[in-house]
Amino acid sequence: MEQEEEKVSNAFIPSSLSSSDLEQVLHSLPSNALNHLFSLGVCVRCVLRLFGIKGPICASVDNGSENPLDSTTSNEAKLCNICLGILQFRFYDEREKRVLQKDTAYDVALLIADMVKQERYQFDTFSLEVSIPPLILQNETSVWSYMQKKYGSEPWFQEKLHTGCISIKDALKFSLINPLENLLGCKSSLCPFRIRLTYTHTKASEGVAKCSENDGSCKRRKTGMSLLFPSNSFSTPSESNLIGERPLSSSVEIESFDSSKLFLKSASEPCHFSYNCSRTPFYFGGRYLKYSRNVSQTRWIIDDERMGEASVEEIIGTKVLQACRGDNYKFHAAGREDIDVRMLGPGRPFILEVQNTRLVPTEQFVNNIEKMINEVENKLVRVKNLKLVGSDGWNLMREGEAEKQKQYAALVWTSRPLKDEDFQQVSSLKDLKVVQRTPIRVLHRRSPLEREKIIHWMKMETVAGSSQYFLLHLCTQAGTYIKEFVHGDLGRTHPSIGSILGCTAEILQLDVTDIKMECFLT
Amino acid sequence: MSNHVIEESTSSATKELEQKQEKEKEEEEDEDEDDELQKLLLPDVCNLPSTPPSAVESNFAIYFALDFMKPGHDQYVYRHANGLCVIGLAPSHVSFKDEGGITAIDFNVGKSDRSGVKVTGKRKKNAQHFESNTALCKVSTKNDSYIVRCCVKGSLLEVNQQLIKQPELLNASAEREGYIAIIMPKPADWLKIKASLVNIEEYKKLREVS
Numbered sequence: 001m002e003q004e005e006e007k008v009s010n011a012f013i014p015s016s017l018s019s020s021d022l023e024q025v026l027h028s029l030p031s032n033a034l035n036h037l038f039s040l041g042v043c044v045r046c047v048l049r050l051f052g053i054k055g056p057i058c059a060s061v062d063n064g065s066e067n068p069l070d071s072t073t074s075n076e077a078k079l080c081n082i083c084l085g086i087l088q089f090r091f092y093d094e095r096e097k098r099v100l101q102k103d104t105a106y107d108v109a110l111l112i113a114d115m116v117k118q119e120r121y122q123f124d125t126f127s128l129e130v131s132i133p134p135l136i137l138q139n140e141t142s143v144w145s146y147m148q149k150k151y152g153s154e155p156w157f158q159e160k161l162h163t164g165c166i167s168i169k170d171a172l173k174f175s176l177i178n179p180l181e182n183l184l185g186c187k188s189s190l191c192p193f194r195i196r197l198t199y200t201h202t203k204a205s206e207g208v209a210k211c212s213e214n215d216g217s218c219k220r221r222k223t224g225m226s227l228l229f230p231s232n233s234f235s236t237p238s239e240s241n242l243i244g245e246r247p248l249s250s251s252v253e254i255e256s257f258d259s260s261k262l263f264l265k266s267a268s269e270p271c272h273f274s275y276n277c278s279r280t281p282f283y284f285g286g287r288y289l290k291y292s293r294n295v296s297q298t299r300w301i302i303d304d305e306r307m308g309e310a311s312v313e314e315i316i317g318t319k320v321l322q323a324c325r326g327d328n329y330k331f332h333a334a335g336r337e338d339i340d341v342r343m344l345g346p347g348r349p350f351i352l353e354v355q356n357t358r359l360v361p362t363e364q365f366v367n368n369i370e371k372m373i374n375e376v377e378n379k380l381v382r383v384k385n386l387k388l389v390g391s392d393g394w395n396l397m398r399e400g401e402a403e404k405q406k407q408y409a410a411l412v413w414t415s416r417p418l419k420d421e422d423f424q425q426v427s428s429l430k431d432l433k434v435v436q437r438t439p440i441r442v443l444h445r446r447s448p449l450e451r452e453k454i455i456h457w458m459k460m461e462t463v464a465g466s467s468q469y470f471l472l473h474l475c476t477q478a479g480t481y482i483k484e485f486v487h488g489d490l491g492r493t494h495p496s497i498g499s500i501l502g503c504t505a506e507i508l509q510l511d512v513t514d515i516k517m518e519c520f521l522t
Numbered sequence: 523m524s525n526h527v528i529e530e531s532t533s534s535a536t537k538e539l540e541q542k543q544e545k546e547k548e549e550e551e552d553e554d555e556d557d558e559l560q561k562l563l564l565p566d567v568c569n570l571p572s573t574p575p576s577a578v579e580s581n582f583a584i585y586f587a588l589d590f591m592k593p594g595h596d597q598y599v600y601r602h603a604n605g606l607c608v609i610g611l612a613p614s615h616v617s618f619k620d621e622g623g624i625t626a627i628d629f630n631v632g633k634s635d636r637s638g639v640k641v642t643g644k645r646k647k648n649a650q651h652f653e654s655n656t657a658l659c660k661v662s663t664k665n666d667s668y669i670v671r672c673c674v675k676g677s678l679l680e681v682n683q684q685l686i687k688q689p690e691l692l693n694a695s696a697e698r699e700g701y702i703a704i705i706m707p708k709p710a711d712w713l714k715i716k717a718s719l720v721n722i723e724e725y726k727k728l729r730e731v732s
Binding site for chain 2: 291342344345409411413437440441442443444445446447448463464465466469471483487488489490491504506507508509511513
């Protein structure tokens, strides 16, 4: 769609537009309709739009020579009743907090380009987005239908007015795109870096709100709304009363023609114009390792006090955010571990979403960020395989998260010395079913349920110098509570290591040694 | 022509050698990583206590209610950092003095069977709200029976169903697998009752337990 528009507009853009060119174009239009539109308070660009004439609107004119459209526009004292000043480059600037009248599209583009440069965004293309108040579309529909009623039967109608009018958004984009491309030094295209132009109108939003309050029926009018009045739609006395009624803002009553009436809400003030630019988020994927037993995965604050000395998300997030100069970040990981549990081995997959970065990270840049995070003095957290990921990163991470197996190493104490038979008994248990009632330590915030989990295999490793301490390696189904499997949680996890060995078992330390997932391994 | 062939076979031989060397290097790296992991995992024995604190000692604050409503009716209250309280019989409870210990337990006391309530959801719907002196269950010995009470005002989240089939758990490990119930008090209610409870040091002194 974008490409087609480019082609067509390219075909029509004259390299310069002289006054006589413009006059010729205007002369080619049916004079009765043309004058009617002007008398309705429609600006020249809107008139050209309605007739579907692109050329003069996007004419790129060299600096120095004037675009006659511009001089016509600046001569238009009154605000256009359709575009409310948008195509007349008249607006209330939100940054300068006052009404501005720009003479050319180039001047408007200058405002926008200055804003972009101020934020020091890095970009090699941009996408221009425009948002206009709904009232404008309502006004346009009113005028359009009115013209159709009045001139539909004329011989030229099919040919001229029926080519389809150009929308205000498109017209504005056509006039701004070339100057912006010149000022910003690159082409526009569909891309993550967006320049957004927002026009709003205070009265316009009131009108629309009232419309929606009337359960969608815009035929019931309240003051401040524009209306479409083909006579055959309604003719109850209450409606015709409105015609004589005085709405809040002045309305333009057109001479009746075949008893169809046209109301346009004429505005005394132009639209509010705000403009900004932003980038769609970047996603960094990788795996993290946690070497500390005093670092939580995410920021954890109770009663204004931080739990633990730091968090994985902050350690990684703030570094990345700083490096690409973003607004904020969101940390998403494939599962989590307790604050006192280390995350070792290949690490846990995570995705860091960074919003509105000013810089565009390259592969080298991302490698540097990874180095920076890993070279921090206290070595609490380490990052591996950090790279930019697209939307498929989410699927990779979430896919089968509940099925993925996890591997752990637990330091276990038993109340009696263990023998070879005990080792063998534990090793022989494959795919052991364990029923866990919601552990007491999370029962305050989770549903009381019984969850069946599988311990795929176990292996006990002796600890030199002790007959009651062991390293228990185990591989379990995702979602298994390991600590409770060791100490039994007052018998609420069954079986447990203690119940299997016929003694009391305690867990002193836990480490995650592997997360068996495919993603972010390179 | 033959020279050409010799060259080819030499270059493929070198390729094979290169590949083998790369694979060996990868394996070595993997081994190094595994070694590092092992080093991290293995503890230093001299730092380990001969008897570590139990799961209850590590995760709960331990309190006792002595002579609760009746002499000799000593119960424990384990309070978790998340506010939940585990209720059970203290070792000095009068029922343990009876010959043969506890033989049966009945949760059907007061107006309802405490073992029948189904509490669901994060908000703990359907949980019954009890006062601290509400009866939780009745434990029976050969000749006597004793009422066990909540001790803490709050919502009853669960009772230990295992006890119904295995009342001997109360004799063997009342302090752990023989727990009786889990109650969730409101913070204000906890503070009120806390004042009348004693901690483990005071308990040992008062009951002359080592």
